[in-house]
Amino acid sequence: MLETLQAADFDQVFAIYNDHPDDDPGVAGSAAGNFFAVPGLDLRTDDADGFAGEILFPTEGAVFAGQLNEGLQDARFGCPRDLNGDGDTLDQLPSGQYGLLPVIIQIEWRGPNGASTFTLRTLLGNYF
Numbered sequence: 001m002l003e004t005l006q007a008a009d010f011d012q013v014f015a016i017y018n019d020h021p022d023d024d025p026g027v028a029g030s031a032a033g034n035f036f037a038v039p040g041l042d043l044r045t046d047d048a049d050g051f052a053g054e055i056l057f058p059t060e061g062a063v064f065a066g067q068l069n070e071g072l073q074d075a076r077f078g079c080p081r082d083l084n085g086d087g088d089t090l091d092q093l094p095s096g097q098y099g100l101l102p103v104i105i106q107i108e109w110r111g112p113n114g115a116s117t118f119t120l121r122t123l124l125g126n127y128f
Helices: 002-007 010-017
Strands: 053-056 100-111 114-125
Antiparallel strands (some): 053 100
16 A cells, blocks of 8 residues: 555645545545555454555644644654645645655454554655
């Protein structure tokens, strides 16, 4: 999945892979979204979405859905962080208005020893 994100048009990664369908390139609801299948893994018994994989961005607390929140206090994303290079961490950014993009790729499955989780944290960049 990380390679898929890296291969996408950087300015559209957030719009294509976030959980908000209204900002999808083209027709609303047409992009991949934030959930993905992982062939060969058994879903956890408590899985509600039907997918083992999920892509997360720092959006919690954003004023509008489909925006990144630079000021989010969340160490998992390395935030707060200046994502658009304007010298502050005060902005709510729609897709394409960032030069840095914190991403968490998380996979949850049911293995032979019970519930398992793999988490990858990274920072995609197309610096200013």
